[in-house]
Amino acid sequence: KMDSFGPAELGRIIPLDSPCDQLADELPLTIADAMKAGQMIAHFQPKVCCHSGRVTGFEALARWQHPMQGVLPPESFMPGLAETDHIALTGVMLQHALDALVFWDESGNHVETASLNISNVELGDPDLSETILQELEKRRLAPSRLVLELLESIVPINSDPVARKNLKHLLEAGCRLDLDDFGTGYAGLDAVRTFSVHRIKIDRSYVTGCDIDANQQRMVSAILAMAGQLGIETIAEGAETQQEHAYLAQLGCDEVQGYAVARPMPLEETLEFMARHEDRIASLPGIVPGKL
Ligand code: C2E
Ligand code: MG
Ligand code: MG
Ligand code: MG
Numbered sequence: 001k002m003d004s005f006g007p008a009e010l011g012r013i014i015p016l017d018s019p020c021d022q023l024a025d026e027l028p029l030t031i032a033d034a035m036k037a038g039q040m041i042a043h044f045q046p047k048v049c050c051h052s053g054r055v056t057g058f059e060a061l062a063r064w065q066h067p068m069q070g071v072l073p074p075e076s077f078m079p080g081l082a083e084t085d086h087i088a089l090t091g092v093m094l095q096h097a098l099d100a101l102v103f104w105d106e107s108g109n110h111v112e113t114a115s116l117n118i119s120n121v122e123l124g125d126p127d128l129s130e131t132i133l134q135e136l137e138k139r140r141l142a143p144s145r146l147v148l149e150l151l152e153s154i155v156p157i158n159s160d161p162v163a164r165k166n167l168k169h170l171l172e173a174g175c176r177l178d179l180d181d182f183g184t185g186y187a188g189l190d191a192v193r194t195f196s197v198h199r200i201k202i203d204r205s206y207v208t209g210c211d212i213d214a215n216q217q218r219m220v221s222a223i224l225a226m227a228g229q230l231g232i233e234t235i236a237e238g239a240e241t242q243q244e245h246a247y248l249a250q251l252g253c254d255e256v257q258g259y260a261v262a263r264p265m266p267l268e269e270t271l272e273f274m275a276r277h278e279d280r281i282a283s284l285p286g287i288v289p290g291k292l
Contacts, residue, residue, distance in 0.1 A: 029066075029067075030085075031064075031077055031081060031085045031089065032085055032088065034064055034066070035085075035088055035089065035092055039064055039065045039066065039067070040062065040063075040064055040065075040089060040092045040093075041062075041063050041064075041065050041071075041096065041266070042060040042061060042062060042063065042093055042096035042097065042100070042267070043060075043061050043063050043071075043264035043265055043266060044058035044059065044060060044061070044100060044114075044264060044265060044266075044267055044270050045058060045059050045061060045257060045262060045263065045264040045265070046058050046257065046261055046262050046270075046273065046274075046277070047059065047115075047235060047255050047256070047257040048255060048256055048257070048261050048277075048284075049254065049255055050248065050249035050252075050253055050254060050255060050256055051249075051254075052281075053277075053281035053282075053284045054281065055111060055274055055277060056111075056112055056113065056255055057111060057112055057113035057114060057115060057147065058100065058111060058113075058114055058115070058270065059114075059115040059117070059149065059257065059264075060093055060096050060097040060100065060114055060115065060116055060117075061074065061117070061264045062074045062078070062089065062093055062117075063264075064076070064077050083121050086119065086121040086122060087121065087122055087125045087128075090116070090118065090119075090122040090125075090128075091131065093116055093117070094116060094131070094132060094135055095135065096267075097114040097115070097116045097146065098114065098135055098136065098139055098141060098146070099139075100114050100267055100270075101113075101114050101139070101141055101145055101146075102139050102141070103267060104270070104271075107271055109270075109271055109274050111270075111274075112145065113144075113145050113146065113147045113176065114145065114146060114147070115146075115147040115148075115149050115178065116146060116147070116148055116149065117149045117180065118148050118149065118150055119151075119154065120151075120154040120160075120163065123150070123154065123160070123162075123163040123166055123167065124160050124162050124163050124166075125162075125166070126162050126166075128166045128170075129165070129166040129167075129169035129170045129173075130169075132146070132170060132175070133169075133170070133173055142174065143170070143173045143174035143175045144174045144175070144176060146175050146176070147175070147176045147177070147178050147198070147199075148170060148175055148176065148177050148178070149178045149180040149201065150167075150177065150178070150179060150180060150191075151179075151180050151181055151184075151185055152179040152180070152181065152182050152183075152184070152185040152191055152200075153184075153185025154185075167195060168195075171195060171196055176198040176199070177195060177196070177197050177198050177199075178197075178198060178199045178200070178201050178235070179191060179192070179197055179199070179200045179201060180201050180237075181201065181203040181204075181237075182200040182201050182202050182203055182223065183202060183203045183205070183206050183219070183223060184203045184205065192230060192232065197232055198232070198233060199232060199233040199234060199235050199254070199255075200223070200227055200232055200233075200234055200235075201234075201235050201236075201237050201257075202220060202223055202224075202234060202235070202236045202237065202253070203237065203238075204237050204238025204258075206219045206220050206223065206236075207220070207236045207237065207238050207239055207244060207248070207258070208238065208240070208244070209244070210244055210247055210248065211241070211243040211244050211246070211247035212243075217247075217251075220236070220248070220251060220253075221251060224251055224252055224253060228252070233254045233255070234253050234254050234255070235253070235254060235255040235256065235257060236248045236253050236255070236256050236257070236258070237257050237258060238257075238258045238259075239256050239257070239258035239259075239260045239261070240258055240259045240260055241260055242260055244258070244260060245258070245260040245261070245284070261277075262277075
């Protein structure tokens with residue numbers, strides 16, 4: 001069964017007890033082969049609104065469904081990926097993200113956005129914006145339904161003109177921009193000043209323990225206050241406990257994403273998740289039933 005990864009399992013390749021195990025290590029299977037074979041899949045992790053409890057979107061996260069080793073997380077295959085493979089991977093993930101939006105629409109479970117992670121390698125691909133807009137149009141999806149997640153530090157300010165052009169083109173068309181892992185880079189504020197940032201995604205390193213650790217609380221509060229002043233929405237990533245989730249909601253964070261709500265899951269499981277989630281919305285931390 002496909003599964004998501006807990007913190008301790010990240011990067012660990014689950015050993016198989018099958019006799020093919022030995023053989024698996026010797027298979028010359030590259031990422032390019034894997035993509036051709038349709039083994040590069042997406043798992044989807046929900047983002048929920050702190051005010052209504054509703055699912056506002058899902059983030060598409062790359063998974064290699066390895067024939068021998070099971071479902072592998074990005075950190076086991078993304079580091080050191082060749083530039084062309086990186087770009088190809090984003091192409092595959094774009095398809096997964098947009099197909100998911102169509103899938104949800106057609107199933108009668110409208111999900112407003114799908115988020116796609118974009119690295120600086122892909123942002124430097126001269127065809128990126130054109131490809132994305134074409135794929136959206138092919139499916140008659142409004143560009144605003146696609147959220148691009150960029151690390152705050154890679155949002156190119158004065159650097160690569162190709163990257164700037166891509167970003168400008170996509171934002172003008174209506175795609176949304178979230179600054180991922182906010183607080184870990186160094187160019188976040190510069191990015192906010194230069195581009196219309198839709199949301200900042202507060203890095204998990206600030207979220208962990210924010211309900212009990214005074215220093216974490218101060219950092220999260222300060223980031224939320226800054227975002228409020230700038231008129232930017234906020235999402236906290238990596239809330240693992242109900243207490244963290246409740247505290248973030250109480251502080252006024254707009255959305256939360258983390259194991260406390262759900263782990264990343266295969267697309268087929270998202271419908272069941274949403275049905276279950278609807279039932280438990282009223283009991284989510286920070287949700288006032290009357291406000292629904
Ligand atoms: P990210 O975009 O910051 O994604 C969040 C990561 O945190 C995901 O790990 C997710 O599974 C994990 N996570 C979510 N909630 C929790 C939680 O409550 N606790 C903990 N401990 N972890 C949580 P994942 O899927 O392994 O992805 C890792 C990174 O790989 C992503 O970080 C992103 O930078 C990169 N990545 C994933 N998919 C893609 C992709 O399609 N393209 C690109 N360029 N990068 C990708
Ligand atoms: Mg992300
Ligand atoms: Mg992140
Ligand atoms: Mg992260």
